[in-house]
Amino acid sequence: MNEIEIIRRAQAGDMAAFEQIVQTYEKRVIMAAMQVCRNQQDAEDITQDVFVSVYRNIGSFRFEASFYSWIYRITINMAFNHSRQKKYHEFLISEDNDDHYYAIAEDETTEFSENTDFQAVLDSVLKKLPEKQRTVFIMRYNQHLKIKEIAVILNIGEGTVKKYLFRAQEKLRVLLKPFKNQLFKD
Amino acid sequence: MKCKQCEDILLNYNLEDIPENIKKQIDQHRNTCIRCSQLWEDNLLITRAMQELPDVKLDEERIPFVHAKIMDRVHQEVFRQSAHINPYRVPARFWQTVTTVAAALVIGIVLGNFVPGKPKPTTPDLPIASANFDELLKDNTLNDIRIREVNQTTGELVITASRINDLTLTGNITDPEIQKVLAYALVRDQNPGTRLRSVKLMEGVTTSKAVQQALITSVLQDENQGVRQRALRALSQYSINSDIRNAYLNVISNDPSPALRIEAIQILMRDEDAATRNAVISASEDETNEMIQDILKRYYQEPGQPLEKQ
Structure with a gap:
């Protein structure tokens, strides 16, 4: 089953397909989040939020960009939000x-x-x-x-x-x- | 070369990736442009500095735990969404009809042409003491079970269900009869939200045989992965007996979700008995998931030896 098919199944509510997506991208998402927050614990929290957001919004993915760049964008935005929530601004x-x-x-x-x-x-x-x-x-x-x-x-x-x-x-x-x-x- | 071109190249490419002929053009331009020369210097300095920056090291052993947490959060989200779907939602035109009929009834009563029928008995509250639970549950005819209220402090709860008439059951989570109703709901009810609430309530119950059987059934048969996952966790509070061990092994061999298989393996890993170890290795023989293979190797494989039964 190719990626497009997996995404389409996940969009139709197939949890097994969604879990496959999680498995494919979770490591890359943690790494991307770690580049921003430079801390694995925070990156893990961000990764959980990212995939909940992906689950909520996967129906709106229109295959216009690569799926990873879509997830990556969510990751970066989540990392921003996480930084704010953790009051990183005290250090900024x-x-x-x-x-x-x-x-x-x-x-x-x-x-x-x-x-x-x-x-x-x-x-x-x-x-x-x-x-x-x-x-x-x-x-x-x-x-x-x-x-x-x-x-x-x-x-x-x-x-x-x-x-x-x-x-x-x-x-x-x-x-x-x-x-x-x-x-x-x- | 113009400043704009030079800037575009320096901002977009690492210095080592710039072709030699372009580098020469940039060098010529730098001799006449202080700004681009500064940009080049900055780039050189920063590139060198970034090469010195320690890589953020990912502890890969954490990934299975993160995976399980992600799937747990996603399942919570599934139930959160399903809770917002109102199964009793009726189409707008329905209300038009109701209004018309109600108006006709009022007119009928007023005109004295309407004879009201026998009033429908109100839904009785069935206190725990007077409820015959065995009678309620024996024909598997209890349906549409809803857990209406739960007092997290006292464990008091209110359950509604329908059989022939609507029922309201009140009682406490510590009451074995209420536990039987929850176990019944977990195994029989069609609504995954009800099943999830049942299993969550049963997480604190560790002595009931009925609950244990319901959890095993749910772990093995529930179509919903979130319910299976919660049931698996609830079951892990029981001390391992052969039924429970077989259920875990069944999950390891057959469950489609890697997250559940990982949790089942981790639960059985607590049991250091050689027979359990062998059973886990046998159950995972066809495992294709690399993450799970790694977990098994890390835990069970002797250094320099293949992963095999003892």
């Missing part, structure tokens, strides 16, 4: 407060040395990006999606994607400056 810095990034880089206490755990710093820097910038950035640099693909998945304009990407890059450039030598020492 509003776009109006960009000066804070420059302050981090210029702060004497943030003088990174060879011994500084670069990976941990980068991880925490990414978490501190506003969620839209972070998501666009991760989709572009971690999942290697093109601007157009990101725009379609997030249902925003290509110009908006570029804007988020530029802002994220700008912040990261400042924050990564101290690591430049370390990154290019080879």
Whole structure:
């Protein structure tokens, strides 16, 4: 049975077909959610919400895009919502407060040395990006999606994607400056 | 090359994916454009940084549990949706007819030409003490069972059903007679919502033989996967006897849902008896699901040995 047939059966209420869909995509959905929230427990919660949403809305899937990109879009939106619900915004810095990034880089206490755990710093820097910038950035640099693909998945304009990407890059450039030598020492 | 082209390439492609001839064109353009030069530098820095970023590691052993949770949530959603479907919904034209008939009756009474018939007896509440449950259940004629009210604190509940007349039964979940009605509902009622509510109520009942038999029947025969899954969980509260073990093994061999098969395997894995281990391996001989095969290997396979009975 091919995927289209399985989806059609699931749309008609066949639970076995739906479970097959879950089995096919659950790992990829968890991975995609983990890229955004960088935490497996949260990713698992998001994955459950994603498939409940897929179940509710599978009837509206019209085979105009690939099924995975449809699920992926739901996943990203769910990951956004989850971030909000978990009050991640406490850790996020509003776009109006960009000066804070420059302050981090210029702060004497943030003088990174060879011994500084670069990976941990980068991880925490990414978490501190506003969620839209972070998501666009991760989709572009971690999942290697093109601007157009990101725009379609997030249902925003290509110009908006570029804007988020530029802002994220700008912040990261400042924050990564101290690591430049370390990154290019080879 | 123009800025727009350069920007499009740098935003869309990883530097290592850009063909050499395009890279040369970008290099030439960078010599004359500070903005694109900056964009190139950013890209280079970020690409290197992202290569250093630790991969988020997925604990794959968690996937079967996530799968079971997903299917559980989806089944809850199925029942939530079915609860919103009103089986008593009537077409709008029905009310037009009713209004017309009612008007005719009123006119008939007023004119004295209508002789009212014998009033229909009101639905009696049948208290638990006076209900003859064996009589009610023996011919399998009780139908349309509905669990109307449940007091989660006291366990008091109200069940309605129809046989010849409509019935209302009141009692407590701890009462063996009420447990029999719920067991009956789980096995016989046509409505999956009623069956699910019955099985949920029976999750706390661990001593009734009637409930145990109903749960086994439900696990093996209910057409609805959600009901089977809840029945399986309710059954896991009973200590394992041969009937229950056979039911689990039957699920492992025959149930179409991998989620249920996984749960049945996990329940039997708690029993460290070699006979159970062998029975699980035999029951899974035809298993094609890779996830389940992995679970079995992880739990039962000795390092360096094939998965086989002892």
